[in-house]
Amino acid sequence: MYLNLNIGILGHVDSGKTTLARALSAIASTAAFDKNPQSQERGITLDLGFSALQVDLPEHLREQCEAAGYEKLQYTFVDCPGHASLIRTIIGGAQIIDMMLLVIDSEKGIQPQTAECLIIGELTCRKMIVVLNKVDVLRDPAAQKKTLDRLRKGIAGVLSKMAFDETPIVAISAATGENLSLLVDTMKSKSFIPQRNVKLPFMFAVDHCFAIKGQGTVCTGTVLQGTLNLGDEVEIPKLKLQRKIKSIQMFRKSYQSIRQGDRAGVCITQFDPKSLERGIVCAPNHIQHVYAAIVRLCSVKYYKRPIKSKAKFHITCGYETVLATVLLFTGAGDGAFSTTQQYEFVDELSTDDRDRFVFALLEFEHPILAFQDALIIGSKLDTDVHATDCRIAFSGRLAHIVRDSKYTETFLPELQIYKHKTKSGTIQRAVNDQELIAVGLFKKTANNRQAFVGLQVSLSSGERGVIEDTFGASGKVKLRFPEPLPEDVLSRLGAKGPPPAEACSSSSMPICRETVLSVPIESLIMSSCSSCPDRMRCCVASVSSTKRLELESSTAPPPPDDVGT
Numbered sequence: 084m085y086l087n088l089n090i091g092i093l094g095h096v097d098s099g100k101t102t103l104a105r106a107l108s109a110i111a112s113t114a115a116f117d118k119n120p121q122s123q124e125r126g127i128t129l130d131l132g133f134s135a136l137q138v139d140l141p142e143h144l145r146e147q148c149e150a151a152g153y154e155k156l157q158y159t160f161v162d163c164p165g166h167a168s169l170i171r172t173i174i175g176g177a178q179i180i181d182m183m184l185l186v187i188d189s190e191k192g193i194q195p196q197t198a199e200c201l202i203i204g205e206l207t208c209r210k211m212i213v214v215l216n217k218v219d220v221l222r223d224p225a226a227q228k229k230t231l232d233r234l235r236k237g238i239a240g241v242l243s244k245m246a247f248d249e250t251p252i253v254a255i256s257a258a259t260g261e262n263l264s265l266l267v268d269t270m271k272s273k274s275f276i277p278q279r280n281v282k283l284p285f286m287f288a289v290d291h292c293f294a295i296k297g298q299g300t301v302c303t304g305t306v307l308q309g310t311l312n313l314g315d316e317v318e319i320p321k322l323k324l325q326r327k328i329k330s331i332q333m334f335r336k337s338y339q340s341i342r343q344g345d346r347a348g349v350c351i352t353q354f355d356p357k358s359l360e361r362g363i364v365c366a367p368n369h370i371q372h373v374y375a376a377i378v379r380l381c382s383v384k385y386y387k388r389p390i391k392s393k394a395k396f397h398i399t400c401g402y403e404t405v406l407a408t409v410l411l412f413t414g415a416g417d418g419a420f421s422t423t424q425q426y427e428f429v430d431e432l433s434t435d436d437r438d439r440f441v442f443a444l445l446e447f448e449h450p451i452l453a454f455q456d457a458l459i460i461g462s463k464l465d466t467d468v469h470a471t472d473c474r475i476a477f478s479g480r481l482a483h484i485v486r487d488s489k490y491t492e493t494f495l496p497e498l499q500i501y502k503h504k505t506k507s508g509t510i511q512r513a514v515n516d517q518e519l520i521a522v523g524l525f526k527k528t529a530n531n532r533q534a535f536v537g538l539q540v541s542l543s544s545g546e547r548g549v550i551e552d553t554f555g556a557s558g559k560v561k562l563r564f565p566e567p568l569p570e571d572v573l574s575r576l577g578a579k580g581p582p583p584a585e586a587c588s589s590s591s592m593p594i595c596r597e598t599v600l601s602v603p604i605e606s607l608i609m610s611s612c613s614s615c616p617d618r619m620r621c622c623v624a625s626v627s628s629t630k631r632l633e634l635e636s637s638t639a640p641p642p643p644d645d646v647g648t
């Protein structure tokens with residue numbers, strides 16, 4: 084039995100990834116080394132390529148591996164495209180890997196997609212070897228040393244600010260084979276026994292699908308979790324089909340079973356391979372379509388555009404990428420999402436938000452196949468592919484998934500997200516040293532003042548009190564302060580009674596001296612307002628309020644029967 088490690092080969096276009104995959108591999112799968120005619124015509128990798136190399140167990144893993152029944156170590160290389168337009172495929176490929184080879188053209192150094200691959204690697208696997216390729220081009224030994232030293236220094240500087248484990252840097256030539264054995268030795272020394280959960284329900288990320296006449300349909304892919312045995316019943320959720328496993332192969336050898344981390348081809352009783360191509364095969368009823376989800380957001384610091392509520396982002400989950408509308412909110416607590424907790428609406432993510440938990444409600448334009456805790460990556464892929472800025476905006480794990488297509492009626496009303504708003508008014512007069520009358524907080528005609536009673540206010544001079552009651556007509560309210568107000572504040576307010584006539588402004592309302600004319604009164608209040616044109620129909624909100632912000636979906640999901648067509 085082999086211990087299989089999936090090694091992603093990522094890097095900028097033309098850095099030499101496919102040449103390296105070919106040079107390292109002893110076995111090629113049906114989809115490897117740009118065999119696809121379109122790939123050959125365009126001279127670039129268009130899709131994921133898979134190939135493998137088997138090596139002896141490295142010394143530091145021997146004992147543990149032998150105890151677990153592993154005789155050899157197998158590297159399955161996932162050769163990713165490099166072209167900017169194929170980033171969805173790159174992100175998809177990166178989600179099935181245990182370790183990454185980041186290929187850099189030594190002559191060109193770090194290029195835009197090198198940086199994006201670093202970010203993708205940081206989000207998905209964190210174990211990496213940097214490969215400085217094409218050293219054969221740097222013929223002059225002194226110039227080669229200088230270039231490579233400069234590159235190593237630059238890369239070390241970038242990596243020092245990232246979350247990768249210790250990262251070796253190996254200079255090679257994939258074309259001439261120079262230092263390839265050093266690279267394999269480095270891979271062996273970095274190899275580890277990944278955590279595999281073979282007891283979870285089976286899940287298989289399918290990357291290619293084809294029919295074999297008289298036998299069935301073969302799906303090649305990577306086991307994401309669980310175990311599969313010959314004869315097992317599996318589901319193809321996209322097609323809502325259940326089928327039986329007829330045979331299992333790993334790099335052309337037959338097996339009785341496969342487990343998490345394995346790269347395999349499974350032959351399933353006949354279905355149309357064109358209807359799946361890429362997607363998920365899993366244990367029956369394990370995965371369903373998800374219409375919306377809550378994710379705890381980790382923003383990518385290299386993403387320089389705003390991340391705003393109501394904006395659309397491309398969300399990649401496994402091999403699937405779909406547009407979703409984002410709504411941001413934050414709250415206290417341990418970072419776990421709960422529908423019983425109250426949250427505060429966030430209009431735009433700021434740098435301060437890196438220190439607190441920010442969640443995003445994702446409303447997918449089309450339902451996606453996903454599961455609890457699945458990793459998602461949010462990006463803006465509609466920007467110019469020649470632009471050099473980072474397109475990857477955030478990542479996160481699905482903390483709550485919504486499988487109900489009518490979630491706008493069932494789930495959204497349960498969400499307790501509130502919006503802070505501030506109202507300001509002026510102090511008309513002091514009744515005594517603890518009671519003030521305020522005007523201008525509400526319109527003269529406002530008939531909802533009672534709903535604000537009990538909410539906090541603060542004076543520009545800092546004292547905090549509450550709205551005690553409504554006061555007469557004309558939108559006035561009475562404020563109460565727990566402590567007597569300081570003398571100087573009271574004297575500025577003109578003490579009891581109406582203010583002296585000379586202190587009044589030209590306003591028709593009697594108001595006090597100028598120094599306190601603009602006393603802002605903050606109130607953190609929620610009241611739903613059905614006439615508000617805003618999608619969230621929120622006028623004023625408070626974290627402490629018991630009334631909720633009402634959410635309406637921005638994206639009407641297609642009816643359930645449309646799924647996957």
Ligand SMILES: Nc1nc2c(ncn2[C@@H]2O[C@H](COP(=O)(O)OP(=O)(O)OP(=O)(O)O)[C@@H](O)[C@H]2O)c(=O)[nH]1
Nearest residue numbers: 096097098099100101102127128165217256257258
């Ligand atoms: N001189 C030299 N050329 C190389 C080396 N490795 C790759 N090349 C050449 O670089 C070009 C691109 O190589 P590929 O392996 O297709 O690059 P890639 O990174 O897979 O390209 P994409 O998948 O399209 O991003 C080809 O012409 C290769 O022959 C190397 O070590 N030395």
Ligand SMILES: [Mg+2]
Nearest residue numbers: 100101127128
């Ligand atoms: Mg390639």
